[in-house]
Amino acid sequence: MSTNGKKKKPGRQVMRGSEYRTMQETKPVIKRKNSHVGVRATKAIFFSIGKVFLIICMILLIICCIVGTALTVFVMKYVDSDTGIDLNTLEVYSTSVVYGVDSNGEAKAMQSLHLNGRREWVDLAEIPQHVQDAFVYTEDERFMDHEGVDWGRTLSSFLKLALKQDASQGGSTITQQLIKNINGDFNNRTIDVKIREILGALQLERHNAKSSILEAYLNYIDLGNGNYGVQAAAEYYFDKDVSELTYAEAASLAATTKSPNNINILDNPERNKERRSYSLRKMLEFNSITQEEYEASLEEEIKVMDRKGDNAQVLETDNKVYNWYVDATIKKVQKDLMDQYGLSANEAMNKINGGGLQIYTTCQIDMQNYLEDYFLDDSNFFYLEQEHPPEGAAIIMDYQGNVQAVVGSRNKKEGNLVNSRATDDIRSAGSAMKPITTYAPAVNSDLITWSTMMVDEPKTTKNGKDWPKNYEQSWSRRGITMVDALTVSKNTIPVELLQRLGIDYCYNFLKNDLHISTLSNGIDKAEGLTLGMNDYGVKLDELCAAYAIFGNNGNYNTPKYYTKVVDMNGKVLLENEPENSYAIDSSSAYIMNKMMQQVIEAPNGTGRQARMNRFTIAGKTGTSDDNLEFSFVGLNPYYVTAIRFGYDQNDKIYTETEQRNIKYKVNKPQVIYKDIMTDLLKDYDSADFELDDSGVVQKRYCTVTGLLAGPGCSSKVGYYKESNLPNTCTGHYSSRTASNTDDE
Template sequence: MKHARKNTDTRTKRKTPTEVKKRTEADYRRKYLYEDESSTTVRRQIASAGYKTRSLDSYIPADKLESKVRSRNTIDDTKKIDTAKIAASENHAKRTRASSASSSARKSSTSSRKTTNTATSSKATSSKTASSKASSKRKTTAKKIINFKSNKYLRSLCASLGIILVVAVIVLAGIGAGMYTAVSNDLKDMNVQNLALNYSSFVYYNDADGNAIEEVQLHHEGERRVWVDSEDISINLKNAAVAIEDERFYQHNGIDLKRTFGAAVKWGLSKIGIGNASYGGSTITQQLIKNITNEKDRSVTRKFKEIMRAIALEKQIDNKDTILTMYLNISYFSNQCNGVEAASNLYFSKKASELSPAEAALIVGITQRPTYYDPIRNPNNALAKRNTVLKKMYDHDYITKEEYEASVNSPLGLSTSATESRKTVYSYFVDAVISDVINDLVEKKGYSSTFAEQQVFSGGLKIYTTMDKSVQEAMENVYENRTGFPSNKGPQSAMVVLDPKTGEIKGLVGGAGKKTEARGLNRATQSKRQPGSSIKPISVYAPGIELGKLNSATVLKDEKISIGDWSPSNSYSGYKGNMVLSKCIEISSNTTAVKALQLLGIENSYNFAKNKFNLSSIIPSDKSLASLALGGLTDGVTVRDMAGAYGALANGGMYNTPHTYTKVLDSTGEVLLEFDEKPHRAVSEATAFIMTDMLSDVINGRSGTARTAKLNNIPAYGKTGTTNDNKDKWFVGYTTHYVGAVWFGFDTPKNLKTAGISNNPSCVIWKNVMNKIHSGKTSAGFVAPSSVKKTSICSNTGKLASSGCSYVVTDYFVAGNIPSRFCKNQHTATGASASSSPTASVSPSSNPEDAQTAQPSSMPIQDPTAENSTSTQTQQPTSAPVQTPEPIPVTPPASTPATEYIPIN
């Protein structure tokens, strides 16, 4: 059995030769290394040669190292030779066992010495080889170091990189300084007063003494915002905010370096997929900046600007309590609540100064995730967050242990009103103001509609309105309580009251019943409805008088007429025959209105209605008899526009644009908008007065269609309007003080008779409002201008009245357009039944002698409209005998006294 031979070769073990002398570090440096090498370098170079490092005084000399390295290359060959010699020695020993022990010992000693000498020689050779390689490597390394130091290119490159680094540092420092300066300039005007101002816009009205009184604060989309000073905020609120949002708030200068560094690390990890992107780190000051600027992007640039702004803000304000007050006033607390005062009022029906620790903790906890911690929609989440805030407050010694335990065990304790609708509902008037200002900012300032709306709700504007508080309240009282309304609550109504002398809207209501919708449909300004007969005074009669086509004595025959396939009808049955113009208006005859429009001309009517009386919704397709004579307009008109048109008649013919505000100031107090539209003349003062005189009969005449609109002690004038199938009911009337326009009907047009309504509720609504707003006021009516003359005429023929006239009326005429002939006929009263034969021609009278030429009267007054009047009075004769009674000398007075008024009755 063979056994593995034990390896006796000692060359595999590294040993220090006995002949190696110890060297000191100085000797070693002088002989083998460079003078400037350090001890660490010595060790590193020795180790690189493959040898274990020892103390510096026992390193192997270089020549021995080289020999040792060389001997390693012949180890394998030497090992083979040694093995063969050992085998031969053993064999020889077996053959000579019989020899003496001393001889064997000598042979064995000789063989051992040979083996030892061979190994020693091999080791020496190997040592020399290794030493040579190590020395060569050290020289190469040193050479590289020397080359790097002496290379001009490398030195130039290093110098260039150094210059670039210095320049980069300077540039970055400059950019940082510039950005700091820029953000500092942005925040120069930031103080509590300006921030509060920029946060809310205000609407004002003038009281009876002309003092501006705040009506409302405007908040975007129904948000609730109330600014309070520091002393009106509970210390519990302040402590809660600091504890949960920024515990080192009173120590840092705007940024918390510890939190910022932590946030930066989280941000970096999130970029490589570790953790999420919600890394926080913002101080209260930084959150305030973010809320003010409304910058929500998550870029590094935005964060850097935010940090710069926070530092700048703290330097400018230099008062931690002021910054905390601003933060608590501007933060969002869900349910359209901005600021702790609004939140306190909503959730607890308290002021911000009255909150307990538990209540303060609940409100402050909402800010981090307003929807998730909404106490109304998510009470459990809100409760858990509240307790977290309370724990923070306790940890920072803001509350005692007893307060903490009592608070965390208490319920939410929300107010019973907290779950009600939170949208702010303004009046219809304020809604109209908001729309007007937004539209004017777009049209006059070039704002986008979005930016204009932002400015109105959160631009710190001061809007001065035209509203008369007493008028607005009277109107709201009538409409909310439906005073004078039919019992059926399906139909709706709207009304506008304005001052005709200025065009200022004093009151406006856009719907019946209590207003519950924020900026909903405003029927007074937004709904366009067909006006029916209420359009006649401004599209037919006033323009006709103005152009001399018509006058108070113009006789129009109420009869059946057909124009193509269209045959207009009246609201009453039958036809009335010949009637003077004032009678036609009183009973609201449709056939005579069509004939009057034919006399006037459609183009003239359209021009007056659209351009003079500013019915802007009239379009070219409305150039028709049905549209302009009877109010069947394509798009319809608004209540506001109708009030403005009648305002011209009440203001001596001068039209003033209806408006809801006088001026708007921006947050700096500069005028942003100002109503400066100049009035224009729609008709002459004489035409306006004559038209007003005839409209008096609509209310006061025996057959007037608006007798239910008669006021208690004030003369009133106006015109009703009813559209086809009774879908719309109107009354537009005025006094010397106000103009009021009322519409009544369904939002989706349908016959009012289906709701059991056959009369005109608009008249009663108008009367109820006007009686209230005229309380304490007096009026004797409008004063006749010197340009009109008062004359008695025959109501059947339209000529100057004589003794044979059964019905005589006294009317006003424009000087120069007065009848000059006396009536010579014996005839019956106005209103005889008309001929049954239809005709499309205009027949103002039944007697050729009744033709109202524009010849000069006995008064020496120039007639500028003679040609127009002459061309319109062609008539057909009748078989009635002509009689020539003695004329009654009814001569118009030379002048009309300045104190003359239109009679009430």
């Protein structure tokens, strides 16, 4: 209680001075303490963030180091490895060339073969320096200084890619462009593809000399219109060898590389000229040409070959459709590559088309051109125009088996490696089989002579039927000599010879001695073998080669389309050595040749329409069942020729001797043979066969008995082996000497 007696108001306190001061001092201190805490907290937060950031940076740096190290190791291993492109073993696709023989007997390019366009490899030493400079200074002026990659241009190219701008040009060095051409990455220009190109370029430069890289580049570069490399392009655009190119022409080709389909001089001469000027300026800048040469080159009028217009000057060897000879040669080379090198069919064909092969054939180019033109002319075959004319084929070879010319159809050839009726088809040869199936082996085995007599009568088949009939559908049932039976093409006589010799003997003679490869029916149905019935077809070139023994002293040669195949490095891959083998003895060949001359010379000979005045001709006709197909094989002192004529659909052919259905009337193949040979041999010397006649004697024989003529015999001249002479006829003795009125 207060001394003054007043009551205090509740809640109010009176402070002493010291307490007030204490309170006043405490308040500010509390405020200052809160401010320091906030600063420290802020600093702590920033410190923590910085620490986290630093850790992240460290982690990223470590990752980058790891990745960078790994990438560096990978790149160095890749660059230093033997993986990637090796120019020493590079499979270079280069145009192959098929050569024929010209009128002077020299090898002449007949057809070029392409895999993916024309390409002809040429060594760097054969490419003039100014041509090399035109490409280097136009495409990659620092080529000799960098190690495969121009990093400044490459960075620019990547930036264009990142900004989705055109980066197809400007960044690639010559080394990178070479890789692009080899790998075929022309349109895929993504970042990963360019990275692979960079790595490949570094690797390529590490393991190969600049000269090797430049050589490959100049042979690989696309220069438009299906031409790859400077040699092919020089021939196509300027009809020149690369060694003959002027400065302006070299610059024109170098200008083309920027856009081969749009800036080549043939398709867009103005754009090519504009870009050509740039190339020439670069050549001047780097002292590849002088100021005077530069100015002259700018004004030079370049002569460009017209390869596309109405008067297009197509490359002589660049026919899109091969002739029949080239077709046959490619098929033979393909088979031989498969057999000798174990290649697949596709591998062998790629080798032929893109291996830069030089294929030397025995084709006589002028003869081949003539034969193809002849077979396309209907007037050579028909009296009247045909709606569906018969087909035809022909082959000509010499007596060493060298094929000189071949035609596989009477119609225009529309494609390559198509079916050929001369080399692919297995067709009936009719009676043209008789000399090689029975007469030749019968003479060779001494079963028969020129004048051996046999009766023209039906023979009995295995089932007991009378067979066969002759062409005239009858039998004379009289004796006939071998030479006469062959001359008029009797069917009964060769069937009897077949039976006497034995089917096995005749079959094996065809297969083993004459190398007829098409006797797929074996001997089960061989009764019709000698008549060339449809069960026993042959290829025309094999038939022709079989007949060649009668002009080659009995020696057989396999049909030969090429002599050798050389690769782009000069290595001989294939060589056709002579394959002369014994078929019949020379005496038998001589006698058979003389017998087949009667087919042509005798008044009743089936091949008399093939007779020629200046040359001795031997041969044999053939008609298949029901006139479905005609054949003729003719021999002259220079060539043996086989001709086939007939319908693929087995329609009947009517000849000029048949009056019905005149719209189908055609010439027989022996007429065609004479027509062809008259033209082909017009500049040849008249000649007779030059055969080995040792062991052969000329004797007169009795036309009644076939024995050697005695006094009083009506006789003719025949040819005999000294070791196999007939007896002398003793049934026609008279007081007069033998009449010569029937002599030939």
